[in-house]
Amino acid sequence: MLERIHLAIIREVDRQGSLTEAARMLCLTQSALSHAMKKLEQKFGTNIWLREGHRLRLTQAGQYLLAVANRLLPQLDHAEERMRQFAKGERGTLRIGIECHPCYQWLLKVVSPYLAQWSDVDVDVKQKFQFGGIGALFGHEIDLLVTPDPLYKPGLHFEPVFNYEQVLVVSRQHLLALATYVEPQQLSNEVLITYPVETDRLDIYTQFLQPVGISPKRHKIIETTDIMLQMVASCRGVAALPRWLVEEYASKMDIVPVRLGRQGIAKQIFLGIRKTDTDAGIDYLTAFIELARQPVCL
Amino acid sequence: MLERIHLAIIREVDRQGSLTEAARMLCLTQSALSHAMKKLEQKFGTNIWLREGHRLRLTQAGQYLLAVANRLLPQLDHAEERMRQFAKGERGTLRIGIECHPCYQWLLKVVSPYLAQWSDVDVDVKQKFQFGGIGALFGHEIDLLVTPDPLYKPGLHFEPVFNYEQVLVVSRQHLLALATYVEPQQLSNEVLITYPVETDRLDIYTQFLQPVGISPKRHKIIETTDIMLQMVASCRGVAALPRWLVEEYASKMDIVPVRLGRQGIAKQIFLGIRKTDTDAGIDYLTAFIELARQPVCL
DNA sequence: CATAGTATATGAATAAAATTAATTGATTAT
DNA sequence: ATAATCAATTAATTTTATTCATATACTATG
Numbered sequence: 001m002l003e004r005i006h007l008a009i010i011r012e013v014d015r016q017g018s019l020t021e022a023a024r025m026l027c028l029t030q031s032a033l034s035h036a037m038k039k040l041e042q043k044f045g046t047n048i049w050l051r052e053g054h055r056l057r058l059t060q061a062g063q064y065l066l067a068v069a070n071r072l073l074p075q076l077d078h079a080e081e082r083m084r085q086f087a088k089g090e091r092g093t094l095r096i097g098i099e100c101h102p103c104y105q106w107l108l109k110v111v112s113p114y115l116a117q118w119s120d121v122d123v124d125v126k127q128k129f130q131f132g133g134i135g136a137l138f139g140h141e142i143d144l145l146v147t148p149d150p151l152y153k154p155g156l157h158f159e160p161v162f163n164y165e166q167v168l169v170v171s172r173q174h175l176l177a178l179a180t181y182v183e184p185q186q187l188s189n190e191v192l193i194t195y196p197v198e199t200d201r202l203d204i205y206t207q208f209l210q211p212v213g214i215s216p217k218r219h220k221i222i223e224t225t226d227i228m229l230q231m232v233a234s235c236r237g238v239a240a241l242p243r244w245l246v247e248e249y250a251s252k253m254d255i256v257p258v259r260l261g262r263q264g265i266a267k268q269i270f271l272g273i274r275k276t277d278t279d280a281g282i283d284y285l286t287a288f289i290e291l292a293r294q295p296v297c298l
Numbered sequence: 299m300l301e302r303i304h305l306a307i308i309r310e311v312d313r314q315g316s317l318t319e320a321a322r323m324l325c326l327t328q329s330a331l332s333h334a335m336k337k338l339e340q341k342f343g344t345n346i347w348l349r350e351g352h353r354l355r356l357t358q359a360g361q362y363l364l365a366v367a368n369r370l371l372p373q374l375d376h377a378e379e380r381m382r383q384f385a386k387g388e389r390g391t392l393r394i395g396i397e398c399h400p401c402y403q404w405l406l407k408v409v410s411p412y413l414a415q416w417s418d419v420d421v422d423v424k425q426k427f428q429f430g431g432i433g434a435l436f437g438h439e440i441d442l443l444v445t446p447d448p449l450y451k452p453g454l455h456f457e458p459v460f461n462y463e464q465v466l467v468v469s470r471q472h473l474l475a476l477a478t479y480v481e482p483q484q485l486s487n488e489v490l491i492t493y494p495v496e497t498d499r500l501d502i503y504t505q506f507l508q509p510v511g512i513s514p515k516r517h518k519i520i521e522t523t524d525i526m527l528q529m530v531a532s533c534r535g536v537a538a539l540p541r542w543l544v545e546e547y548a549s550k551m552d553i554v555p556v557r558l559g560r561q562g563i564a565k566q567i568f569l570g571i572r573k574t575d576t577d578a579g580i581d582y583l584t585a586f587i588e589l590a591r592q593p594v595c596l
Numbered sequence: 597c598a599t600a601g602t603a604t605a606t607g608a609a610t611a612a613a614a615t616t617a618a619t620t621g622a623t624t625a626t
Numbered sequence: 627a628t629a630a631t632c633a634a635t636t637a638a639t640t641t642t643a644t645t646c647a648t649a650t651a652c653t654a655t656g
Contacts, residue, residue, distance in 0.1 A: 002378050004301055005614095019633060032615045034634055039614095046385040053623055054632055061384035067574065068377045071438070072370060079366045080300050086359035087344040131436065131453030131573075138429065138436035140369070151449070155429030274429075276365070303643095318603065330644045332605055337643095351652050352603050 004076060006040050007069035009033065010048065013056060014066055075140055091284050093122040097142035099133040099149070101195045102242045103269055105225065106162055107146055110292050117291070121284045137272055143285060145272035157278060158270045161292040165243045166203050166265040167257040171235045174256070181259035184214040191237030192216035193228050203267065204240035208260050229253055242267070302374060304338050305367035307331065308346065311354060312364055373438055389582050391420040395440035397431040397447070399493045400540045401567055403523065404460055405444055408590050415589070419582045435570055441583060443570035455576060456568045459590040463541040464501050464563040465555040469533045472554070479557035482512040489535030490514035491526050501565065502538035506558050527551055540565070 012022040013033075023033040041048050048062040058066060085092050096111075098104050104127075111123055129136040133145045137156065150158035168187075170176045176186060187209065199205040199219075209215065220237055222228040225245070232239050233253045246257040271289050278286065310320040311331075321331040339346050346360040356364060383390050394409075396402050402425075409421055427434040431443040435454065448456035466485075468474045474484060485507065497503040497517075507513065518535055520526040523543070530537050531551045544555040569587050576584065 001302060002374055002381070004299060020631085028614095029616055030633070031617075031635085035615075038634085044381045044385055046381065051633085056633095061381060063578070064380060064384070065377065067578075068373070072373060075366070075370060076300055079363065082362060083300070083342045083344065083359060086362070087342055129452070132451050134432070134451050135436050135453040138433050151451075153430050153432050153449075154427070155433040280361070280365075316603075326643095327645060328604070329606085329646075333644075336605080349604085354604095 002065075004073070005036070007065065007073055009036055009040070010058075010062065010065050011069040011073060013037070013049070014058060017056070018054070019056065071139070078140070089120075091118070091121045092282075093124050094144060094284060094288060095124045095126065095142040096144045096146060097126050097129060097133050097136050099129075099145065099147040100201075101197075101225070102164070102166075102245065102267075103146040103148070105242070105245050106164075106269055110288075114288055114291050118284050118287065133272070137274060143273065143277060144288065147270055147272060148267060150270040150272065155275050156272055157275050158272045159289055159293070160268050160270050161289070162269040164267050164269070166240055166260060166267050167243045167246060168204075168260050169229065169232050169239045169241050169246050169255050170258055171233050172254040172256050173235055174238070176238075176258055177256045179258055181262055181264070183261065184209050184212045187216050187238070188214050189217050191218045191220055193220045193222050193231055193237040193239040195228075196221045196223060202240070203265055204260065207265050208240075225249075229255055300363075302371070303334070305363065305371055307334055307338070308356075308360065308363050309367040309371060311335075311347070312356060315354070316352075317354065369437070376438070387418075389416070389419045390580075391422050392442060392582060392586060393422045393424065393440040394442045394444060395424050395427060395431050395434050397427075397443065397445040398499075399495075399523070400462070400464075400543065400565075401444040401446070403540070403543050404462075404567055408586075412586055412589050416582050416585065431570070435572060441571065441575060442586065445568055445570060446565060448568040448570065453573050454570055455573050456570045457587055457591070458566050458568050459587070460567040462565050462567070464538055464558060464565050465541045465544060466502075466558050467527065467530050467537045467539050467544050467553050468556055469531050470552040470554050471533055472536070474536075474556055475554045477556055479560055479562070481559065482507050482510045485514050485536070486512050487515050489516045489518055491518045491520050491529055491535040491537040493526075494519045494521060500538070501563055502558065505563055506538075523547075527553055 008026060009022070012025050013019060016022040016025060019033055019037070020030045023030045026033065028036075037049065044061070046061050047059045048065060050057045050059055082092060096107065098107060104125075107125065111125075115121075115123060126136070126142055129141065131139065133142075133147050134151055134156070136142045137145050150160070152158060168176070168182050176182055179186075192204070194202055194204070218237075220231075222231060225241070228239055228241075229246075229249050230253070231237055233255050240260065243257050246255060249255060250257070271292055273285065273289070306324065307320070310323050311317060314320040314323060317331055317335070318328045321328045324331065326334075335347065342359070344359050345357045346363060348355045348357055380390060394405065396405060402423075405423065409423075413419075413421060424434070424440055427439065429437065431440075431445050432449055432454070434440045435443050448458070450456060466474070466480050474480055477484075490502070492500055492502070516535075518529075520529060523539070526537050526539075527547050528551070529535055531553050538558065541555050544553060547553060548555070569590055571583065571587070
């Protein structure tokens, strides 16, 4: 039978590139590992590693098992962690995934009252997903997804929790600072600052500039909101952010929000969960959604 | 450590409802199982089963582990099956999931030349998914999804493979049999026969009737295409099916296809796969997609 | 409510499996 | 060329899983 230890061996040997190193990581002797590897190959009747001198390279079958290991071992690890929490009477860890930068800012506001109310629940926030947020939800990497893109599919449930307006941020000194709203054309001579994501995931491109075929003069990438807004304040460019976020910073910085287009750009944040979890009635999970639905003071 | 055998025990005890029965299924003595259960609970320091007389009921922690078991054990089983195939030099099993009835009809046409060409690949077709086709793809229940609803998300790739027209089928004796196309209003006095799926997954509702707020006189549910068309032929109702499928049956049955609306309803079938599988370059998988892209003689 | 029948739990014994120690042969680096 | 490193092997040992025999607990029923 394919056991957990076998998957762990395959993963560790691949990671360390050497049997001896892998043995140390697994708290085994080199001999034990060598035996286990041989036995595994005998059991399956196929090579898993190709021995090229001291180098170990995975065969096709081995690569397959490595993929299985990388997928299943984290889930087993988490199950154990969860059991430890059950044993200690703790409620568990709420693993939240976020897919957009404004989501993060919003989340910060919701998490703090939640933590106060649910002192025996930990919160873990993850941002990078190999298979995207939906994949992470299906793959049990996270329990809750904060996203602007809901996806009504069997097995998942999405709940809208927050509406906001995406606006342009400009320096108070900027020409546009006094405008009630801005047209796409007015950005053709501006430097646009955004987070480091593909343009087709940026609303200012998909919903504002691209429909009329306009590009900004330049496109600068900045990782953090604070630096981004300092750049804006010092007239190095303009950016697109949620209105509530801009208004929050406006008190300490020389920045002004301006509506994007006549109608403005309306956005929504959704919480995605697995239906199995709602059915299981995990109280601290449903409580989070409940709390998130309340209007937040931003 | 949480081992495979532990998950198997939890699942089997739950399935059989009795320790003794579960032991028989697992090819163990009752004693061995009892020992293993006790050890597992001691290891985690928490109860997994509540002993109520001879009845065994899972605790909350136990229910959690059962969910983990039901999720992970099939994946481990499949990994083993896959290894046996590697050992025998077989290529593998292509697990195809389908989400719509016309998909199935189309699939039959593609599978037979594929099987002829890839004699060392087995094909397995699944139709029911707890978490939908996308969930099955992410959860490694299937390797290929045949669906009318593509979903461009990280980790997944969708490839359009087949275009067809969804038409109304009526008896050759029917009034509408001579019409070049039919308007929604003309169905308000008809019996509509469909497969047993929710109306919002039926194009004739979502794209034809609902937009103008029309309902058929009655809605009958039939499972199989053959019976459905026999009902149509004997003037018991009308149905909506792909044109090519109707034309195929038209030679042996008194049925006629009629365009739905002036423009007709255009449909597409997509093949969905995990990006990890394309990257791994699984030849028999990419070959299937390649074959599917060729125009099929229908 | 007593009792036969059935189910689970336990302790000691045994079997099976994993791990180690000690050593050899092969490969790598200098 | 040689020392150092690494993996493989054999036999011994330890650990773990399983069984056997038996005790205990529960259920159904007359």
